[in-house]
Amino acid sequence: MSTSHKFRLGLVINPYAGIGGALALKGSDGADIRQKAMAAGAEQLAMHKTKRALEQLASLYDCFEVYTASGDMGESVATELGITTHIVYRPADKQTEGDDTQALIRALGPYTVDLLLFAGGDGTARNVFKEVGNTLPVLGIPAGCKIHSGVFAITPSAAGKVLQKVISRELVSLFDAEVKDIDEERFRKGEVRARYYGEMQVPAELNYIQAVKMGGKESDELVLQDIAAHVIEMMEDEPHRIFVMGSGSTVDYIMHAAGLDNTLLGVDIVQNMKIIASDxxxxxxxxxxxxxxxxxxxxxxxxxxxxxxRGNQQLSPEFIRRLGKNNIHVVATKTKLNQLGQKGMIADTTDLALDQALSGPMPVITGYKDKVLYFVRSE
Structure with a gap:
């Protein structure tokens, strides 16, 4: 696969994930539990499971780079497989803690990774959520004793296969999945108390939502209704936020669904469901x-x-830079994206450095609570 954008994969391994499982310790949270497990001869399996996931990408090793921590938090597995690896964090102690997971993710910030792959259990997912929230696609390799969260693939190999589709620029669905965890102290006493902590964006194999299908194909009218419902809900949920509405027929549909006049070939500004400036x-x-x-x-x-x-030059490089990639919401039908295949979307802002910064995977709203991950290519 040739692409000018080399995929940046953030990798976080909790080396002690699942270490208490085989010894019936009901989890691995807490330094004392890990020390007890290690003293009893428990085997560290998180690195092995991460290797199984990354081996699914063997044909793509020259298409991505790994950004991770030294040693067992990521470096050892990635370099063993011959993947180009960048070390952005070095833990102070051999026995790493949740604080190291969070410190590594903070260290990844300046490198703008395209997706964060992590190996662990629900405790690790909580650590990731604290730093990432809903701002970056993540994918969990199940390696812990407790796997109640929806952010994990079914198996390590399944995680690798989904990631293979993402790096190969195939369309994948992007879901908001729950982060949950149980209280280990109560669990050890036979009491299960699960708590919801939030949601993160997770890629999965492409799904077409049944509600917008007719005869196995997307119905344009139903899909546009769903896309409009999603965007209008975003606008209603944040009445203080300014929404800049770009050109094009899909945006035009959203504006009319919201009961607002629209400049089809121009840019309008909406706040609190009212137009504050047109064209x-x-x-x-x-x-x-x-x-x-x-x-x-x-x-x-x-x-x-x-x-x-093309048709939206009012969106200047200065505005786009100030806005930031996370605040750009692309809307399109899956049919239209499928027609593009692996060509990707194009950012031609007249600023080559900005075009490069915008390149890589970007969430695209394709229905109500329905997104896919698709690529912006750089020329």
């Missing part, structure tokens, strides 16, 4: 969004998959 220029857009919470709703313009540079 704005680049300079007006910069002025009205200065120091404001802001999101951009855009769709593919033209037949080549452009999200910037």
């Amino acid at each position: 704005v220029t680049a300079s007006t857009l910069l002025a009205l969004t200065q120091n404001r919470d802001c999101s951009l709703i855009i769709t593919l313009i033209g037949g080549q998959g452009h999200i910037f540079g």
Whole structure:
């Protein structure tokens, strides 16, 4: 597979995940539990399970790079497999803790990884959630005693197969999955108390939601209704936030579904479900969004998959940089994305460095609570 964007995979391994399971210790949380398990001869399996996942990507090792911590938190497995590896964090002690997981994720920040792969159990998922929230796609390799969270693949190999699709630029669905954990002290007393902590974005094999299908194919009208419902809910949930509505027929549909007039070939600004400016220029857009919470709703313009540079030049490089990739929401049907195949979407902002920064996987809203992960390619 040739692509100018080399996928950046963040890798976090909890080397002690699941270590208490074989010894019936009902979990691995706490330094005393890990020490007890190690003293009793427990085997560390998280690295082995991570290797099983990454071996599914053997044909793609030249298409991605790993960003991780030294030693058993990621380096040892990645380098053993011959994957290009960058060390961004070194734990102070051999026996790592949850604080090391969080410190590693913070250290990954400047490298803008495309997806975070982690091996552990529910405790590790909680550590990841504390740092990532819902801002970055993640995928869990099940390696702990407790696997109640929905962010884990069914098996390590299954995690590798999903990741293979992502790196190969195939369409995958993107779900919000629950992070849950149980109280180990209560669990050891025979009492199960699960607690919900939040949700993270998780890729999975592509699914078409039954509600928007007719005869096995997407119905454009039903899909557009679902996309509009998702975006309108976003706008209603954050009345203080400014929503910049880009050009194109899909955005036009959303605006009319919201009962708002729309400039089909222009850019409008909405706040609290009201239009505050129509058909704005680049300079007006910069002025009205200065120091404001802001999101951009855009769709593919033209037949080549452009999200910037075709019919929306009002979205200047300065505005896009200030906005940030996480606040760009692309809307499109899965049918339209499938027609593009592996060509990817195009950012042609006139700023080559910005185009490169926007490249890589980006969530695309394809229905109500339904997203896929698709690539922006850099030229």
